[in-house]
Amino acid sequence: MKDKLAQATEDFKMLLQESKMINHKSMTSIKESEQHLRDIIDILKKDKRYHVLEPVAEERTEMIMSYLEELEARGLPPPPTATEPSRRKEMLDETPEIDLNTDWKDAKRLFKEDPRYLKFSSSERKCEKEFNEYMKDKLAQATEDFKMLLQESKIINHKSMTSVKESEQHLRDIIDILKKDKRYHVLEPVAEERTEMIMSFLEELEARGPPPPPTATEPSRRKEMLDETPEIDLNTDWKDAKRLIKEDP
Incomplete structure (x- = not known):
């Protein structure tokens, strides 16, 4: 309690x-x-x-x-203020032409008229370094998002690798399903690495084997039982609670 x-x-x-x-x-x-x-x-x-x-x-x-x-x-909360790095990240996020293949030279040409770029920095080297860090984070996020997509996919299981070995059509079928999600296309500039991620995931699932059947531990069963007894509130003592749940198996 x-x-x-x-x-x-x-x-x-x-x-x-x-x-x-x-x-x-x-x-x-x-x-x-x-x-x-x-x-x-x-x-x-x-x-x-x-x-x-x-x-x-x-x-x-x-x-x-x-x-x-x-x-x-x-007292009065201070008004929210955007830092220069957050403004620059916002500027990069709002430039749809920037993908995972874009380098600093091409990016600079895309947003050179944006007033946020003019405040980027007086140092060209510092600008390029910050852009490269942004792209590294962008790739890491896209990779994590794609891994999540693989985990969510209903067509992929521990038998998929065997099916792919028997017929490459199964891999094409998997990819056709993944293509329906934008998280697949974001990694288009690194298509080879994306395919490697798919194969690695299939190998990992094959090595794990079939998932164990879901089981509830005793403590979780007891907590579930208490949660499902609406008569139990913050004033309930053990004596009253025991009376309420004594018939529960």
Whole structure:
């Protein structure tokens, strides 16, 4: 139950942070009129995370007040500002002609009129270094995205490598399915490496063999049983809980 209370408390704190009605001025408004606190609570009541803490209602109110005091002490949040590196990354992201084959010379020609480029740097070498780092990150992200695509594919399993060895048509069938997703095409400039990734993944699945049947551990079964007993709340003790679940196998 301690874990359940801790989780409910964290969830409620997240609800407070998400609330659009609460800001650094809320505490002042409450001091002027308690109606503002009632208005805040009326909004929070629309979310189940408020009601889970009903058995500890007093502590819940204290959490609300503490959060309002914390926001008041912080004051007005500073306006979001974009750093120069983030502006440059934004500029690169917004240039669709840049793919994994684009070098610095070609990229520079594509966005030379963009005011964000003019602030890139006075050093050509520094500009090129930052661009190369961006491209390295872009390739790494595209690679991770493609690996995720392979894992999501329903046509690929531990038998796929055997099927490919028996007939190359099976590999073409796999590729035809993958081509329906943009994550395949992003790696077009490194097509050879993309094919190697597919084959490596098939070999890995073949080596692993068939996946084990899903099984639930005893602790997870017990937690599932408790989660599925709606009568159990933060006020429930072991004696009452045992009575509620005693017939469950």
